[in-house]
Amino acid sequence: NGLERYDSPAQALQHARRIRILTHIRPDGDAIGSMLGLGLSLQAAGKQVQMILPDGVPAPLRFLPGSSQIVRSAAEEADLLVVLDSSDLPRTGGLPENAQVDVNIDHHITNTRFARLNWVEPDAVATAAILAEQLPAWGFPLEKDAASALLAGIITDTIGFRTSNTTSKALRLAADLMDRGADLPELYRAALLLKSFEAVRFWGFGLERLQRKNGLFWTVLYQQDREATGYNGNDDADLINFLSSTECDIVVLFNEQKEGKVKVSWRSRPGIDVSALAVQFGGGGHPAAAGAEIPGTVEEVRQQVLAATEQLLRDAREMSKSNGQ
Numbered sequence: 001n002g003l004e005r006y007d008s009p010a011q012a013l014q015h016a017r018r019i020r021i022l023t024h025i026r027p028d029g030d031a032i033g034s035m036l037g038l039g040l041s042l043q044a045a046g047k048q049v050q051m052i053l054p055d056g057v058p059a060p061l062r063f064l065p066g067s068s069q070i071v072r073s074a075a076e077e078a079d080l081l082v083v084l085d086s087s088d089l090p091r092t093g094g095l096p097e098n099a100q101v102d103v104n105i106d107h108h109i110t111n112t113r114f115a116r117l118n119w120v121e122p123d124a125v126a127t128a129a130i131l132a133e134q135l136p137a138w139g140f141p142l143e144k145d146a147a148s149a150l151l152a153g154i155i156t157d158t159i160g161f162r163t164s165n166t167t168s169k170a171l172r173l174a175a176d177l178m179d180r181g182a183d184l185p186e187l188y189r190a191a192l193l194l195k196s197f198e199a200v201r202f203w204g205f206g207l208e209r210l211q212r213k214n215g216l217f218w219t220v221l222y223q224q225d226r227e228a229t230g231y232n233g234n235d236d237a238d239l240i241n242f243l244s245s246t247e248c249d250i251v252v253l254f255n256e257q258k259e260g261k262v263k264v265s266w267r268s269r270p271g272i273d274v275s276a277l278a279v280q281f282g283g284g285g286h287p288a289a290a291g292a293e294i295p296g297t298v299e300e301v302r303q304q305v306l307a308a309t310e311q312l313l314r315d316a317r318e319m320s321k322s323n324g325q
């Protein structure tokens with residue numbers, strides 16, 4: 001398609017005419033926010049944009065302008081394939097293993113650099129934060145709707161600017177998005193805080209089952225909890241974000257999926273890195289927030305994961321003792 005000669009995402013995006021954007025399965029606010037932020041900005045620059053998401057947009061994020069343009073499968077050809085907020089290729093869901101990705105824009109320390117052009121910033125709080133900084137620098141417009149989507153991505157990935165990786169730069173980028181028309185309190189309410197009746201009752205099952213062993217907390221969400229409460233998503237309704245503010249060293253959530261798999265989420269207090277553990281289980285993430293999708297029953301996965309997580313905690317305690325902390 002002639003775009004191989006460009007050696008930066010900026011040039012590739014500037015010269016492409018039809019751009020396809022993908023993100024990760026079980027999309028979160030950063031996945032949707034960065035997809036819409038980039039997609040609407042490229043449209044405003046006159047590009048033909050396809051935003052593809054096999055899982056569709058989770059109900060709580062459908063208020064974002066432009067989200068109805070996100071479709072489940074591609075209908076047209078594209079010149080350029082861009083993947084956002086995904087640390088590896090399988091995470092996109094549905095792309096063949098040998099798929100040629102042109103541009104990979106992400107902030108996961110575990111990113112495998114699977115594309116021809118990789119723009120990975122592990123210090124960025126969200127993929128949306130990278131786009132908030134780079135889109136204007138690359139010469140693309142950033143108007144109210146795109147800015148709102150990007151701010152939603154930043155707010156959700158930082159749980160409202162309170163994860164340990166939050167920087168003053170993230171706040172400056174958020175302020176810039178507000179200057180472009182994004183409504184912070186409204187995005188905070190709609191993208192982060194507002195929960196449906198079904199979601200809160202679904203949480204109830206997970207909260208009821210919370211267990212602990214020393215500093216390790218864990219709980220389970222089963223498929224039957226979805227049926228019992230009418231909660232439709234295959235995600236955890238953000239329960240793990242709430243559990244991340246409990247008094248523990250590490251909290252693990254086991255979220256039973258269809259097809260004999262379990263989605264595991266880890267959250268850790270500052271100083272404990274769970275990203276490498278997630279990679280060991282075929283997943284990825286950040287030092288303080290990581291996940292993996294593991295085949296097996298909840299009971300099998302729980303035993304393996306808790307054993308490995310307890311070992312990580314023992315190693316972390318040894319390490320801090322020998323550092324005299």
Ligand code: 5GP
Nearest residue numbers: 087088091265283284285289290291292293
């Ligand atoms: P969560 O547990 O909220 O789904 O995800 C926490 C972090 O880990 C996110 O940054 C997410 O992108 C990453 N993550 C979660 N699940 C997976 C997975 O199955 N594979 C990879 N590579 N990363 C994951």
Ligand code: MN
Nearest residue numbers: 028030031085
């Ligand atoms: Mn994400």
Ligand code: MN
Nearest residue numbers: 030085126127
């Ligand atoms: Mn992200």
